[in-house]
Amino acid sequence: EAGVVQSPRYKIIEKKQPVAFWCNPISGHNTLYWYRQNLGQGPELLIRYENEEAVDDSQLPKDRFSAERLKGVDSTLKIQPAELGDSAVYLCASSRVSGRAMGEQYFGPGTRLTVT
Amino acid sequence: AQSVTQLDSQVPVFEEAPVELRCNYSSSVSVYLFWYVQYPNQGLQLLLKYLSGSTLVKGINGFEAEFNKSQTSFHLRKPSVHISDTAEYFCAVSGGSYIPTFGRGTSLIVHP
Numbered sequence: 001e002a003g004v005v006q007s008p009r010y011k012i013i014e015k016k017q018p019v020a021f022w023c024n025p026i027s028g029h030n031t032l033y034w035y036r037q038n039l040g041q042g043p044e045l046l047i048r049y050e051n052e053e054a055v056d057d058s059q060l061p062k063d064r065f066s067a068e069r070l071k072g073v074d075s076t077l078k079i080q081p082a083e084l085g086d087s088a089v090y091l092c093a094s095s096r097v098s099g100r101a102m103g104e105q106y107f108g109p110g111t112r113l114t115v116t
Numbered sequence: 117a118q119s120v121t122q123l124d125s126q127v128p129v130f131e132e133a134p135v136e137l138r139c140n141y142s143s144s145v146s147v148y149l150f151w152y153v154q155y156p157n158q159g160l161q162l163l164l165k166y167l168s169g170s171t172l173v174k175g176i177n178g179f180e181a182e183f184n185k186s187q188t189s190f191h192l193r194k195p196s197v198h199i200s201d202t203a204e205y206f207c208a209v210s211g212g213s214y215i216p217t218f219g220r221g222t223s224l225i226v227h228p
Contacts, residue, residue: 004159042120042206042218043160056215091159104150105216107159 002026004108006092012114018080021111024073025094032069033105034077035091043091049075079113087115118143118211122219130227131199137192137222139207147211149190151181154204154221163205166190177201202226 005024013019025032030051035043046065048056051072060067064083069075079086089112093105123138141147148167152160164175171183181192190207204223210216 006159040220042208042220044218045215048215093159104162104165105160107152107161109157109159112157 004092004094004106006090006108006111008111009109010112010114012116013082015084015115016081018078019082019113020079021077021090021092021113023075023077023092023108025075025092026096026106029094029096029106030072031095032075033093033095034067034075035093037089037091037110039088046077082113082115084115087113089113118147118209118217120207120209120217120219122205122207122222124222125220126223126225128225128227129197132196134195135193135197135201135224137205137207137224139190139192139219141188141190141207141209143188143209143211145211147209149181149183150208150210150216151175151179151190151192152206152208152218153177154206156203160206163192197224197226199226199228 007022032049034046036046037043047060047067049069052069065079067077089110091110092108095105119142121140129135150165151163153163154160163179164173166173166183174180179194181190183190204221206221207219208216
């Protein structure tokens with residue numbers, strides 16, 4: 001089966017510009033996650049979707065970040081406007097199971113964002 | 117709240133030597149535990165998982181981990197490492213919140 005697909009792989013923008021990341025999860029995976037991974041750190045959850053519903057978004061900086069998963073399949077994460085501190089790798093993951101076994105996730109390759 | 121501590125930020129080892137990467141967790145409820153590997157410029161890949169049953173879990177690439185409830189640990193081991201095992205390794209726990217929490221990672225560096 002195809003893995004989690006993310007695009008673009010790399011993005012360089014100036015601060016205050018908008019940016020968007022796209023993710024297509026593994027077919028049949030209803031749960032989708034967006035993580036941010038800062039250099040030398042583990043992934044930190046930004047938002048989790050169950051189908052098209054955002055069920056965990058407490059860590060999403062809602063003043064500048066937004067996400068959508070309109071048809072419960074692919075998803076877009078947007079930052080507007082970007083700040084220097086947003087430079088990181090943005091990872092998308094999906095899982096088939098729910099509950100505590102959600103830790104069994106499948107990750108995409110990530111988008112490395114550099115804000116200058 | 118749950119948390120994960122990976123005690124070593126970097127572990128250097130020679131090829132064909134054994135290695136142990138340490139992970140301790142805290143949680144007020146029973147947990148599921150995971151180890152992921154991340155190669156340069158790639159996403160995370162699941163190495164192994166503990167959900168229930170036998171406390172010794174075997175994963176891919178010859179890795180195994182042992183769940184120790186009394187010590188709240190889930191250390192990762194491999195009896196003989198290869199150059200290709202050089203990567204970042206992340207321990208993760210999911211418990212009452214159902215959202216996995218990741219450790220900061222341990223960089224395994226295998227020298228020839």
